[in-house]
Amino acid sequence: MDVLSEAITAMRRGRPESFLSTASAPWGLRFAARDGVAFHMVLRGSCWLLPGEGGAPVALGPGDVVLRPHGTEHGIADDPATPLTDIFQQPDGQWAVNGELDGTGATTRILCGAYRLSRNRQHPLLSGLPDLIHLPADIGAHPELRAAVDLLGRELERPGPGSDALLPALLDTLLLYVMRACLNDQAAGASTGWAAALADPAMSAALHAIHDRPADPWTVESLGSEAGLSRAVFAQRFTATVGQPPMAYLTWWRLTRAGQLLTQSDAPLRSVARECGYSSEFTFVRAFTREYGTSPGRYRRAQGTPAA
Incomplete structure (x- = not known):
């Protein structure tokens, strides 16, 4: 699996949530802060994203996609001056609005939603993203993303057999294409950061060697060999680019992977330790407890996974 996919997988919790809304001006929605990534996709019409905290409103048109990677409070409205009404999730998972969206003005069709993420193990790739990612529907820009937007829009407008299974997959596809487009844009001219x-x-x-083979007995020198660089040059370049030394990131990823295995399987601790690069169960338990503040066994029970 590639690094971007694993960064998302390491943080994801449950299925993506979404709702489709048709609103006629005047209308405005306020989205509370949450642990996750919020997104909006304009299918028809236009509106404004209101970033909050003094940020300038952003005009959105048909086909535009906007992402709030850090789940901060924000609003969307037909006009920046329109008062906002709260939107909330009911116990049954459905979304509801404390107000009306049926005005007499121009109509906007918009998809809103969120991906639930665990902030306890936030991957530095995501934490380094800007608070707002806006990808306009520019002709010729990010063709794969545009294709995903079109597919999702059509499936929402005209659902058919299999839609219940198809929509979460398309929402996941949308997130990955947005992330890829953002990283590609950031990489142009950037010398540091995950992009x-x-x-x-x-x-x-x-990075791919670390993610593909976390159990290997990596050293700075052997990772440098994977990169085709000397030990000293590799260590300096990795730290400057990624933001932490290579062995620190290796340890972080091994223990993040261990948390996933403890949650997703009932494998014995010795097997989890071995798969994550620890030669003994004792060494693994000590490292895991130091990182998570609890033992692997207690962590597994807290996640509802039976012990082997």
């Missing part, structure tokens, strides 16, 4: 690291063949090779 630059993934665009750098040497750094990308080392």
Whole structure:
């Protein structure tokens, strides 16, 4: 699996949530802060994204996609001056609005939703993203993303057999294409950060080696060999680009992977330790407890996974 996919998988919790709304001006919606990534996709008409905290309103047109990677409070409205009404999730999972969206003005069709993420193990790739990602529907820009937007829009407008299974898959596809487009845009001219690291063949090779084979007995020198660089040059370049030394990131990823295995399987601790690069169960338990603040067994029970 590639680094971007694993960064998302390491943080994801449950299925993506979404709702489709048709609103006639005047209308305005306020979205509370949450642990996750919020997104909006304009299918028809136009509106404004209101970032909050003094941020300037952003005009959105048909086909535009906007992402709030850090789940901060924000609003969308037909006009920046329109008062906002709260939108909330009911116990049955359905979304509801404290107000009316049926005005007499121009109509906007918009898809809103969120991906639930665990902030306890936030991957640095996501934490380094800007608070607002706006991808306009420019002709010729990000063709794969545009195709995903079109597919999702058509499925929402004209659902058919299999839609219940297809929509979550398309929403996941949308998130990955948005992330890819954002990283590609950021990589242009960037010398540091995760976008630059993934665009750098040497750094990308080392990161993929860590993710593909976390159990290998990696050293700075052997990771440098994967990158085709000397030990000293690799260590300096990795730290400057990624933001932390290579062995620190390796440890972080091994323990993040361990948390996933404890949650998703009932494998014995010795097997989890071995798969994550720890030669003994004792060493693994000590490292995991230091990182998570609880033992692997207690962590597994708290996640509802039976012990082996």
